[in-house]
Amino acid sequence: MTSAARVRHVPLRRCAVCRAQAPQAELLRLVKDVAGYRLDLTRRLGGRGTWICAAWAASSNEKRLRNAFKGSAQQVRELLDAALAHVPPTAAGAAGIPPRRLE
Numbered sequence: 001m002t003s004a005a006r007v008r009h010v011p012l013r014r015c016a017v018c019r020a021q022a023p024q025a026e027l028l029r030l031v032k033d034v035a036g037y038r039l040d041l042t043r044r045l046g047g048r049g050t051w052i053c054a055a056w057a058a059s060s061n062e063k064r065l066r067n068a069f070k071g072s073a074q075q076v077r078e079l080l081d082a083a084l085a086h087v088p089p090t091a092a093g094a095a096g097i098p099p100r101r102l103e
Helices: 054-058 063-087 091-094
Strands: 012-014 021-023 027-033 037-038 049-055
Touching: 012 091, 027 054, 027 063, 049 063, 054 063, 054 091
Parallel strands: none
Antiparallel strands: 012 021, 027 037, 027 049
């Protein structure tokens, strides 16, 4: 009798912008509190989280971001830009984050 290798459970989350499912480790989590949205890098803050994939965080498509976050889209864009500024370019490429287009 052979023992089957245990498959570790990978939690999946859905991106609020593109609606694609991805493993939780590949997404950025935002939490809404009384002051607005906050970036949750540890994924431990209380409250309901909103998940965004790294490709849309680096994208310059503001229309889909406005549709997902309504009036808070500008604040969310600033949070995402700040988060991406802390990621080295080599790590961003390895994580599948496309380079940001400057307009």
